[in-house]
Amino acid sequence: MAAMSTTTTGADARDEDPRPGGPADSPFVRACRRQPGPHTPVWFMRQAGRSLPEYRAIRANVGMLESCRRPDLVTEITLQPVRRHAVDAAILFSDIVVPVAAAGVDLDIVPGTGPVVAEPVRTLTDVERIRPITRDDVSYVDEAVRMLVAELGDTPLIGFAGAPFTLASYLVEGGPSRTHAKTKALMYGQPELWHALCGRLAEVTLAFLRVQVAAGVSAVQLFDSWAGALSEADYRRFVLPHSAGVLAGLADAGVPRIHFGVGTGELLTAMGEAGADVVGVDWRTPLDVATGRIGPDRAVQGNLDPCVLFAPWPVVEAEVRRILEQGRAAPGHVFNLGHGVLPETDPDVLTRVVALVHELSAQSGDRG
Numbered sequence: 001m002a003a004m005s006t007t008t009t010g011a012d013a014r015d016e017d018p019r020p021g022g023p024a025d026s027p028f029v030r031a032c033r034r035q036p037g038p039h040t041p042v043w044f045m046r047q048a049g050r051s052l053p054e055y056r057a058i059r060a061n062v063g064m065l066e067s068c069r070r071p072d073l074v075t076e077i078t079l080q081p082v083r084r085h086a087v088d089a090a091i092l093f094s095d096i097v098v099p100v101a102a103a104g105v106d107l108d109i110v111p112g113t114g115p116v117v118a119e120p121v122r123t124l125t126d127v128e129r130i131r132p133i134t135r136d137d138v139s140y141v142d143e144a145v146r147m148l149v150a151e152l153g154d155t156p157l158i159g160f161a162g163a164p165f166t167l168a169s170y171l172v173e174g175g176p177s178r179t180h181a182k183t184k185a186l187m188y189g190q191p192e193l194w195h196a197l198c199g200r201l202a203e204v205t206l207a208f209l210r211v212q213v214a215a216g217v218s219a220v221q222l223f224d225s226w227a228g229a230l231s232e233a234d235y236r237r238f239v240l241p242h243s244a245g246v247l248a249g250l251a252d253a254g255v256p257r258i259h260f261g262v263g264t265g266e267l268l269t270a271m272g273e274a275g276a277d278v279v280g281v282d283w284r285t286p287l288d289v290a291t292g293r294i295g296p297d298r299a300v301q302g303n304l305d306p307c308v309l310f311a312p313w314p315v316v317e318a319e320v321r322r323i324l325e326q327g328r329a330a331p332g333h334v335f336n337l338g339h340g341v342l343p344e345t346d347p348d349v350l351t352r353v354v355a356l357v358h359e360l361s362a363q364s365g366d367r368g
């Protein structure tokens with residue numbers, strides 16, 4: 001089962017000859033590659049986390065960053081939603097700030113708040129203090145991925161990282177921000193410093209993703225969660241080149257690349273151009289409209305509003321049907337939420353959604 005776990009198979013081997021039924025031939029990877037499959041695959045952003053009582057139990061006395069650095073905990077937490085919901089993919093339990101901390105930035109993840117940075121980035125000296133990382137700086141992630149690939153068998157594991165803009169926002173603001181005002185002030189006022197910062201973050205992100213690919217992940221997702229705060233022109237000028245650099249650096253990795261942000265309806269064309277195989281879409285843009293903007297050569301992922309999971313089941317069911325129907329306009333569709341699972345979500349509803357997506361998409365036969 002763990003045949004691929006320790007290999008660093010090149011692009012050609014993975015592209016041309018996936019083991020039949022193995023993770024590279026799974027419904028999830030096939031949909032990412034715009035190939036037909038037995039059903040529409042489904043997983044949920046933030047599926048590993050606070051909506052699960054078994055997660056809360058394991059995290060009771062362990063800090064967030066510490067839990068991300070313990071391969072045994074990472075493995076267990078990553079597997080919990082796979083066991084419970086029978087999703088088509090696992091996503092590595094980690095956080096977007098893990099590689100930044102490994103690069104020497106003093107930060108913590110504060111419960112209920114998110115990442116908090118001790119000394120926000122203001123100068124070129126601050127940027128230069130963000131060290132390039134190697135496998136040894138994140139050996140716990142390498143180990144966790146290898147353990148997970150062995151445990152998961154035919155279920156693909158998604159690796160991930162934060163994109164330069166979203167990481168830069170935490171580093172410049174010092175924590176979560178609604179307006180990204182300090183970030184934008186630096187971007188507009190000191191464009192050279194901005195590009196130096198994003199260039200360094202792109203390097204760290206690419207190195208981090210390459211460690212995950214070498215350890216055996218079947219796909220990667222680049223989260224640019226807060227890119228939707230930008231106009232398309234500013235996105236193209238200040239952000240796209242850096243994200244495109246990360247995605248291009250993975251072109252020979254042989255695994256599909258997913259690129260996701262929130263509130264990115266106006267950016268979908270540009271985000272597609274950044275070079276991903278799959279573009280994540282939030283709930284604001286119907287998938288057929290999104291496909292019109294992204295074009296026929298990329299798959300889409302999404303896009304159930306996470307708040308719909310609090311509605312009565314018939315409403316959930318109607319929304320799942322609508323999204324599957326609109327997803328048929330795309331050359332490949334991975335069912336997901338439009339953003340992460342909210343902590344108050346009833347996990348049983350997630351399990352029912354997985355079963356419904358599988359049942360409806362297998363019946364319609366359009367993917368198989």
Ligand SMILES: Cc1c2[nH]c(c1CCC(=O)O)Cc1[nH]c(c(CCC(=O)O)c1C)Cc1[nH]c(c(CCC(=O)O)c1C)Cc1[nH]c(c(C)c1CCC(=O)O)C2
Nearest residue numbers: 045046047048049092093094095096112113114223225340
């Ligand atoms: C912006 C961002 C972050 N982290 C992440 C993003 C991009 C995705 C998104 O847009 O949601 C990515 C992330 N963070 C986490 C995962 C795990 C894998 C998964 O299940 O998707 C992933 C993919 C664990 C986590 N990351 C965090 C938690 C909660 C910490 C805890 O359990 O105490 C988890 C499970 C903390 C975190 N980390 C971050 C925030 C804003 C927060 C606070 C959120 C909260 O407290 O509800 C930064």
